[in-house]
Amino acid sequence: MKKLFKLIPILFLILSCQEEGELTRTPQNIVPITPTAILKYYGTFEPTSGIAVAGEAKIYQEGTQYKVKLDNFSVSDGPDLKVYLSKAATPTDFVNLGNLTSQTVYPIPSSVNIEDYSHVLIHCQQYSHLFAIAELIQN
Amino acid sequence: MKSKIHEYQKNNFKVMSKKLALILVVFANQGFSQGCSDAGICSINKGFTTEEKNFKNHIEIAAIFGAGESDVRYVSPYVSYTKRFNDRFSFTSKVTFSTATGSFGTRSQFGDAFLIGNYSFKEKSKKQWSALLGWKFPFTASNLKINGYSLPLDYQSSLGTVDLFLGTNLNYKNWDFNAALQIPVFNLNKNSYFKEYGGTDDFPSTNLFERKSDALLRATYSMKTPNKKFTFKPNVLFIYHLGEDSYENIFSQRENIKGSDGLTINGNLITSYSISKQSSIELSLATPFVVRDVRPDGLTRSFVAGLQYQYSF
Numbered sequence A: 001m002k003k004l005f006k007l008i009p010i011l012f013l014i015l016s017c018q019e020e021g022e023l024t025r026t027p028q029n030i031v032p033i034t035p036t037a038i039l040k041y042y043g044t045f046e047p048t049s050g051i052a053v054a055g056e057a058k059i060y061q062e063g064t065q066y067k068v069k070l071d072n073f074s075v076s077d078g079p080d081l082k083v084y085l086s087k088a089a090t091p092t093d094f095v096n097l098g099n100l101t102s103q104t105v106y107p108i109p110s111s112v113n114i115e116d117y118s119h120v121l122i123h124c125q126q127y128s129h130l131f132a133i134a135e136l137i138q139n
Numbered sequence B: 001m002k003s004k005i006h007e008y009q010k011n012n013f014k015v016m017s018k019k020l021a022l023i024l025v026v027f028a029n030q031g032f033s034q035g036c037s038d039a040g041i042c043s044i045n046k047g048f049t050t051e052e053k054n055f056k057n058h059i060e061i062a063a064i065f066g067a068g069e070s071d072v073r074y075v076s077p078y079v080s081y082t083k084r085f086n087d088r089f090s091f092t093s094k095v096t097f098s099t100a101t102g103s104f105g106t107r108s109q110f111g112d113a114f115l116i117g118n119y120s121f122k123e124k125s126k127k128q129w130s131a132l133l134g135w136k137f138p139f140t141a142s143n144l145k146i147n148g149y150s151l152p153l154d155y156q157s158s159l160g161t162v163d164l165f166l167g168t169n170l171n172y173k174n175w176d177f178n179a180a181l182q183i184p185v186f187n188l189n190k191n192s193y194f195k196e197y198g199g200t201d202d203f204p205s206t207n208l209f210e211r212k213s214d215a216l217l218r219a220t221y222s223m224k225t226p227n228k229k230f231t232f233k234p235n236v237l238f239i240y241h242l243g244e245d246s247y248e249n250i251f252s253q254r255e256n257i258k259g260s261d262g263l264t265i266n267g268n269l270i271t272s273y274s275i276s277k278q279s280s281i282e283l284s285l286a287t288p289f290v291v292r293d294v295r296p297d298g299l300t301r302s303f304v305a306g307l308q309y310q311y312s313f
Helices: A002-015 B002-028 B044-048
Strands: A018-020 A038-047 A053-062 A065-075 A081-086 A094-099 A105-108 A119-124 A129-135 B057-068 B073-084 B089-102 B105-120 B127-138 B161-172 B175-187 B214-221 B230-241 B246-248 B254-256 B262-274 B279-290 B301-312
Touching (some): A038 A065, A038 A119, A053 A119, A065 A081, A094 A105
Antiparallel strands (some): A018 B105, A038 A053, A038 A129, A053 A065, A065 A105, A081 A094, A081 A119, B057 B073, B057 B301, B105 B127, B161 B175, B214 B230, B230 B262, B246 B254, B262 B279
16 A cells, blocks of 8 residues: 555656647747738837846738737746737737747737737736837837 | 345346436437536535445545547546544545647646545434535646647646535435535636637637636435445436636637536446455446537546546555
């Protein structure tokens, strides 16, 4: 019985794992910016307290589709970082463009009126901590 | 006299076996629907267990295998320990673990810890009531990822809520009737899955998921073979989800998930084999036949098979 008790945590540790599948294999959902895309807005990322960030947020238009591109971008590690297109410098009214991953281009849903949004934010959703802010300037 | 009772038990057992076979045939013809996979409310009747009163300690080790939504498959082991303080009061603790495998990959993690207290009232006219109070604590915020990709709740080992259980049980002859409530008291769910970015339509968005309570009713009939080695416990389980769950959509607005409330009915057959006075093994087979229209919590199973080993000392 004692042996069994010792085996249980070891068994749990062995079982504790993750393995990618067809929907989580990298790279996935890589969206390119075509050479014909027009740069409409851009802004340089500024960090919040205790965070290191570099790079720019750029919004391109391709036909009727808008896309956010993170250019020469790097940021401090965070557990649940998201890319927000926001109406303010704080994450109160925004469009969640998804997880910050190795992908650099994030399509903006077609129902979004791009003129209503003034910032691109990098935000840790799980711990509700804002990492970086890029105020958008019209090109 | 003894042989007459034995004969009666045999006949009674034959009749019940036929009824059981009929129930199983009906269940087997019901196609895909929501199953009873919730490590919480579906399994808390264990906290009502009153059969074994000769031993003070009771350990249970189990592995539950399940088929879920889309192509998701589960292996969910758990360990539980029950301490019986006296004839009236017992206390159960339980830790769950889950491995989910499907198109998103494989994700394993500890699920929840349960702490459940049970009080049995004095038996009167062959009726015994008991009451249960318990808590469920999650080990995760239900935001496990693979390669940085957010996963639906179907792949999460816990719902990420601290839940309160309140329940009562009536034991009358061979019947047990349970009623229970599972109430999410603190929502720690930080799931960040969006259908829009998931690459599949199989799972609904559950970003910052908020869950409503469940109410449970269960009726169980127990029958033992004449040699008392085997016990069969067919049971039917009604779970009512008492409201629509909600999530925060990509536009940062909270949205109710239409069709996520309502009734689920499960059929379950437990077969127990007594190895000795102290130990037994149990096989539990469950399948649902009435479901909610939308099941965002990832508790959906088309079939569940559980294998348990119990040891008392």
